[in-house]
Amino acid sequence: MKRFKVFSLILLMGFVPMSHAFEAIVTGAVQRTLVADQGRWGGCMMVIDKTLTDYGLDCPSQWLSFSCSGVFAAKDVAYRMFDSAQMAYALGKDVLVTVDDTKKHNGYCYANRIDVLP
DSSP states (O other): OHHHHHHHHHHHHHTSOOOOOOEEEEEEEEEEEEEOSTTGGGSEEEEESSOGGGGTOOOSSSEEEOOTTSSSSOHHHHHHHHHHHHHHHHHTOEEEEEEEEEEEETTEEEEEEEEEOO
16 A cells, blocks of 8 residues: 555656746846836846756846836835946946746846855
8 A cells, every 4th residue: 555655646746737937046247238118027127148948047138127116126226226237337346146936027047146256
């Protein structure tokens, strides 16, 4: 009976879909920034020079939203993160971003942290 329960549990686990909730730390250079009206793409975004799928993320492109529209972050915090991305771009500095592929604006992943590297 115990073997049957173990076998049933293993068999059942094979049919449970794996969730793809993931957060990853990505380091790279900012290639572009964007500000959009009406909250499109979260209102502000950046492009990083890394392929996000290489980090196991379910992100369709290299664009990342900071959610300046206020959906995933307070607007003032999101704009400060975006300011950091612009500063890194202007100074040619790399950034370290934490990307959350469970939160998206129009399909583009959300970056909930950005560090400008020396």
